[in-house]
Every structure is written in structure tokens, then in C-alpha cells.
Amino acid sequence: MDINLLTVPIMYGCDRNGAQYGPKKLREKNVVKTIENQNHKVYDFGSLFIPEISESEKYADHDHIKYLKSITNINNNLAHLVYNSLNSENFPFIIGGDHALGLGSISGASKYFENLAVIWVDAHGDINTEETSPSGNSHGMPLAAALGVGNPLLTNVYFDGPKVKPENVYIIGARDLDEGEIKLAKDLDLNLYTMDKINKIGLDAVMNEVINSIKSTNIDGVHLSFDIDALDKSLVPGTGTPVEGGFSLEETKKILKDLLSTNFVKSMDFVELNPLLDENDTTADLCIDLINWTFKYLNNFLLKNA
Numbered sequence: 001m002d003i004n005l006l007t008v009p010i011m012y013g014c015d016r017n018g019a020q021y022g023p024k025k026l027r028e029k030n031v032v033k034t035i036e037n038q039n040h041k042v043y044d045f046g047s048l049f050i051p052e053i054s055e056s057e058k059y060a061d062h063d064h065i066k067y068l069k070s071i072t073n074i075n076n077n078l079a080h081l082v083y084n085s086l087n088s089e090n091f092p093f094i095i096g097g098d099h100a101l102g103l104g105s106i107s108g109a110s111k112y113f114e115n116l117a118v119i120w121v122d123a124h125g126d127i128n129t130e131e132t133s134p135s136g137n138s139h140g141m142p143l144a145a146a147l148g149v150g151n152p153l154l155t156n157v158y159f160d161g162p163k164v165k166p167e168n169v170y171i172i173g174a175r176d177l178d179e180g181e182i183k184l185a186k187d188l189d190l191n192l193y194t195m196d197k198i199n200k201i202g203l204d205a206v207m208n209e210v211i212n213s214i215k216s217t218n219i220d221g222v223h224l225s226f227d228i229d230a231l232d233k234s235l236v237p238g239t240g241t242p243v244e245g246g247f248s249l250e251e252t253k254k255i256l257k258d259l260l261s262t263n264f265v266k267s268m269d270f271v272e273l274n275p276l277l278d279e280n281d282t283t284a285d286l287c288i289d290l291i292n293w294t295f296k297y298l299n300n301f302l303l304k305n306a
């Protein structure tokens, strides 16, 4: 499989210094070789241009969404790269940076596919809006914006209107949802697998349910957005908003294996590594382990049956 590596060194979405160094750290840890060693060809498109904006200007565009215009521009640019990559029948792999970039990836994929689904693996829902966000950080908003909910600059990234239908959104691993997020998930009837629910019915059942649900529709492409804070807080010191009660490494690998070997994942984000918060590179090393695992199973199904 031909992989297009796109890296997006942003921290404007989380407003916490360090997330912008994720791509540099993973390149130092030989992320390209890691993917190549799983028998893929990697076209490294390098990092997206990120304009420099001073702290003092973070509310210049909007009084509650920080760095709004830059976030919009960066996502527009990313969307176009993702669209072109899919158009060339490559697999866009997007490394962040914070999760605000999820909006751009989804937008690009949405333009390419007729009926896109999004699987959001995360401790958070990232379905806040300017009204519900407790922080004003746009990494808590990308999935809402992709659903067409929130500030028009965000909901109209790349092309006007919603990028994914509510019934095609699957959130897996949520355990830190804000009040407004719980309400929106309910109102839109999103496929929400909170950690509570996963613990109740079991991860096997959840993965079967998600995969069967996607297979039973005419969804023609799945974008997987993976936030490393889906893993338990104890495993990921190097991320900005860690939450207790998350997935173990084995559970995370099961999720990735199940999704990637099913062959419907056509693009993927890998976000929220913050090397400045990391302890002895443990989180960065874990990221490399998970990326290695991801590409081991990507299109495994096809290869096995070739």
C-alpha cells in the first residue's frame, strides 16, 4: 500500500506548548522506516506550513475559540492534501499535532467518498462548540464541526456544510465528556461507546458491533481518528489531556487490528503526542509501537487473499 505521510505540527488547538513537536519526535524515532518495514511505500510529504501567531493574539479572531482563523486555514490546506492523496489511491496518514486537525482530514475524506464514516478513538468526544466548550480549545471541537455543528468558519472548512452523517460517527473510549457534548451525542444519536459501556458489554462485542454496523450500510470509506489519550493515563504521560480509566496497550492493539484488518479504513489521524510532557520518551516509543502495529494490519486482509 502506498502511504502519504502528512504531518501537522500544531498546538493552537490545545493551547499547550509541545504538541507541535510530535511529528519531529516521531521522525527522530524513524516513523518512516517503521512503516516501510511493514511493506508499504512511504511518500513523506513533510509538514504543513503553520503560521506563527503570538499568545497575545489567540483571541484576535473570536472571543472564545482560540486561533480560529489559523485553525480554519490549516484545516483547509490539510483537507486538500488528504483529498488529493485519496484521489491518487494512496493512504493518507496524518500525524499531529493536536486533534484540531481531525476536521481537515475528515473534510478531505468527505469530499472523496460518497458516504464516509468516522471512527473516533479518544478519551474525549471532541464534539464541543463555541457555546459548550469549557476551554475554547478547538481540539475539543473538530468532530462537532465535521457534523455541521458549531462556528461557521469551522463547519464550512473545505466545502460548505456537514462532512459526515451522525449515524456514520462512532466514538470509542470516551470517558471525559462535557455536559454539552453528552447532550449533542444524544440529540444526534451518535454511536457512542463510552468506557462505561465498553466495560459493561466487553470490547469484543463493541468491535463486532461497530464493524458489523459499518458493513451493513453503503459506507464506502472510513476515516479513523486516533487520539493517544484513548489509552489509560498511566501509559501516556506525553499527552496534554490524559484521563484515567482508559484502554490498556493490548486493548488498543485489538481495536487497531480489528479496524485495520477489515480493510475499510482509508485514512487515519494519529494525534496528541506532546514530547515536552513525556517521561524518557515512553509515550513516543509507545506511539512507534502502535504505528508499527497499525501498518502491520493495514490491508492485511487484501494481502492475505491476494
Ligand SMILES: NC(=[NH2+])NCCC[C@H](N)C(=O)O
Pocket (backbone or CB within 6 Å): 098, 099, 100, 124, 126, 128, 133, 134, 135, 136, 137, 139, 140, 141, 176, 177, 178, 227, 229, 241, 272
Ligand atoms: N483532542 C483532545 N485531547 N481534546 C480534549 C478536549 C478536552 C475538553 N473536552 C475541551 O473541550 O476542552
Ligand SMILES: [Mn+2]
Pocket (backbone or CB within 6 Å): 099, 122, 124, 126, 139, 227
Ligand atoms: Mn481528541
Ligand SMILES: [Mn+2]
Pocket (backbone or CB within 6 Å): 122, 123, 124, 227, 229, 230, 241
Ligand atoms: Mn482526547
